Amino acid sequence: MATLRILDVDGKVINPEKEPKLPKEELLKWYEVMVANRLFDEKGWKLQRQGRVSFHVPTAGQEAVVAAAAALKNTDWIFPAYREHACYLYRWKDLEQGLAELIDHIFNNEDDPQRGRRIPGLYGSKRLRFVTPSAPIGTQIIQAAGAGYAAKYLKDGNVTMVFFGDGATSSNDFHSGMNFAAVKKTPTVFVCMNNQWAISVPLTEQTAAKRLADKAIAYGMPGIQIDGNDVFAFYIAVSEAVECARRGEGPTMIEAVTYRLGSHTSSDDWTRYRSKDEVEQWKQKEPIRRFKDYLLNKRYLTEEEDEKIWKKYDRILNDLIEKAEKKSPPRLETMFTEVYEEIPWHLREQYEEARRFYGDK
Numbered sequence: 001m002a003t004l005r006i007l008d009v010d011g012k013v014i015n016p017e018k019e020p021k022l023p024k025e026e027l028l029k030w031y032e033v034m035v036a037n038r039l040f041d042e043k044g045w046k047l048q049r050q051g052r053v054s055f056h057v058p059t060a061g062q063e064a065v066v067a068a069a070a071a072l073k074n075t076d077w078i079f080p081a082y083r084e085h086a087c088y089l090y091r092w093k094d095l096e097q098g099l100a101e102l103i104d105h106i107f108n109n110e111d112d113p114q115r116g117r118r119i120p121g122l123y124g125s126k127r128l129r130f131v132t133p134s135a136p137i138g139t140q141i142i143q144a145a146g147a148g149y150a151a152k153y154l155k156d157g158n159v160t161m162v163f164f165g166d167g168a169t170s171s172n173d174f175h176s177g178m179n180f181a182a183v184k185k186t187p188t189v190f191v192c193m194n195n196q197w198a199i200s201v202p203l204t205e206q207t208a209a210k211r212l213a214d215k216a217i218a219y220g221m222p223g224i225q226i227d228g229n230d231v232f233a234f235y236i237a238v239s240e241a242v243e244c245a246r247r248g249e250g251p252t253m254i255e256a257v258t259y260r261l262g263s264h265t266s267s268d269d270w271t272r273y274r275s276k277d278e279v280e281q282w283k284q285k286e287p288i289r290r291f292k293d294y295l296l297n298k299r300y301l302t303e304e305e306d307e308k309i310w311k312k313y314d315r316i317l318n319d320l321i322e323k324a325e326k327k328s329p330p331r332l333e334t335m336f337t338e339v340y341e342e343i344p345w346h347l348r349e350q351y352e353e354a355r356r357f358y359g360d361k
């Protein structure tokens with residue numbers, strides 16, 4: 001099967017019968033999320049290098065994923081890995097508020113919803129049904145299969161969508177999750193963000209398969225490969241998989257072929273294991289410029305309006321950073337009170353000891 005692509009690298013529609021018919025406002029919302037995500041990434045990287053935040057997870061090059069969230073209902077569950085910020089931001093009615101929460105989170109300040117207990121980048125929101133990921137690779141795959149099974153049992157009509165990387169396809173949880181979901185026909189959409197690398201391990205060392213999407217065959221579910229830098233391929237593939245899941249026909253695996261333009265995290269340096277040429281070539285195919293060209297061709301956007309969007313989010317993010325940096329760290333007690341519903345005795349002892357040591361902060 002051919003790779004699904006609707007927008008080519010110049011933003012031209014090459015598959016017109018598949019071009020989604022969506023209102024201009026919706027498409028501009030995707031675009032604003034993508035721009036805000038890219039700027040957040042650039043600023044987050046610099047903040048980490050300046051020692052102002054502790055860690056950063058780059059997302060540049062993978063922003064087309066926004067369209068996957070757009071193909072869901074708000075009651076569907078998203079189980080992200082750690083580069084799906086665009087899906088998280090899309091779920092906010094007010095994008096600025098979403099950015100504010102993300103910025104408070106990376107500063108691990110008192111308004112960070114996770115109160116500093118998570119690595120910056122591994123965040124979630126119960127309200128938005130965007131599940132906090134765990135660090136061990138692949139964990140979210142079995143969680144999404146299980147939550148899909150629960151949705152089927154409850155007949156609540158919801159779908160679970162899970163994101164994981166090419167590296168995660170080598171985890172036991174990939175096998176368990178895919179197999180369970182296919183056997184139980186759970187309403188789950190498996191999205192493999194194949195960005196070609198698992199830290200410094202290239203795809204060729206991860207699998208001998210021609211395409212990761214082919215792995216779906218062994219589990220008895222449909223597998224489709226898409227251009228993961230094409231917002232429309234994302235939207236159409238996820239919409240079809242979601243419809244199939246809601247009809248009770250079970251899960252689908254989507255392999256989104258994309259590229260991580262930055263380093264794995266702020267603890268990594270990509271120049272140590274891949275060529276500048278390779279990165280340059282992928283930059284030509286990156287999703288934001290492609291989508292922008294489409295919007296310009298459609299006359300949904302002008303160059304001047306585009307410039308205004310970038311400037312707007314640059315200013316918004318700078319203001320949020322300034323505010324977030326001035327906020328206090330989470331109160332000491334939140335480390336103990338927000339983990340279990342009732343504090344177990346051993347944590348209470350540790351809390352008392354911490355209070356004696358640090359005072360009542």
Ligand SMILES: Cc1ncc(C[n+]2csc(CCOP(=O)(O)OP(=O)(O)O)c2C)c(N)n1
Nearest residue numbers: 135136137164165166167168195197198199
């Ligand atoms: C079980 C497990 N093994 C190893 C690691 C260390 N580790 C963190 S991210 C990562 C690479 C994951 O690559 P991929 O799944 O392709 O996702 P990407 O980072 O490319 O988005 C590894 C090996 C881990 N977190 N958990």
Ligand SMILES: [Mg+2]
Nearest residue numbers: 165166197198
């Ligand atoms: Mg990867």
